[in-house]
Amino acid sequence: MDSLKERFRAVRKSLGLTMDEFGKAIGLSNSGISAIESGQRKVSDKHIKLLCAAYPSVSERWLRTGEGEMYVRAKTGIVDQVANAYGLDTAGRV
Numbered sequence: 174m175d176s177l178k179e180r181f182r183a184v185r186k187s188l189g190l191t192m193d194e195f196g197k198a199i200g201l202s203n204s205g206i207s208a209i210e211s212g213q214r215k216v217s218d219k220h221i222k223l224l225c226a227a228y229p230s231v232s233e234r235w236l237r238t239g240e241g242e243m244y245v246r247a248k249t250g251i252v253d254q255v256a257n258a259y260g261l262d263t264a265g266r267v
Contacts, residue, residue: 178215180239231244
C-alpha cells in the first residue's frame with residue numbers, strides 16, 4: 174500500500190465495516206470517510222489517533238508509514254504461553 178488513504182481504506186475493509194459503521198466508530202460521517210478514501214480530504218493526525226483508539230489492534234506505525242504489519246500482535250498471557258508450550262490449539266485452551 175503506497176498511500177495513507179489506501180491504508181486507511183484497507184483497515185476499514187479488513188474489519189469488514191461499511192463507511193457508515195467505520196465513521197461512527199471513529200467519529201466521522203459517512204461522507205467524511207468517503208472524502209478520505211477518495212483523496213478529497215487528507216487523513217489527519219487526529220483521524221489516525223481516533224482510529225487507533227477505536228481499534229487498538231491496528232498498528233499506528235503501519236497506518237502512518239506502511240512499515241510492518243497492519244495489526245499488532247497481542248501480548249500473550251500465561252494461558253497462551255502454557256498452551257503454546259504444550260502445543261494446544263484454541264479448543265485446548267478452554
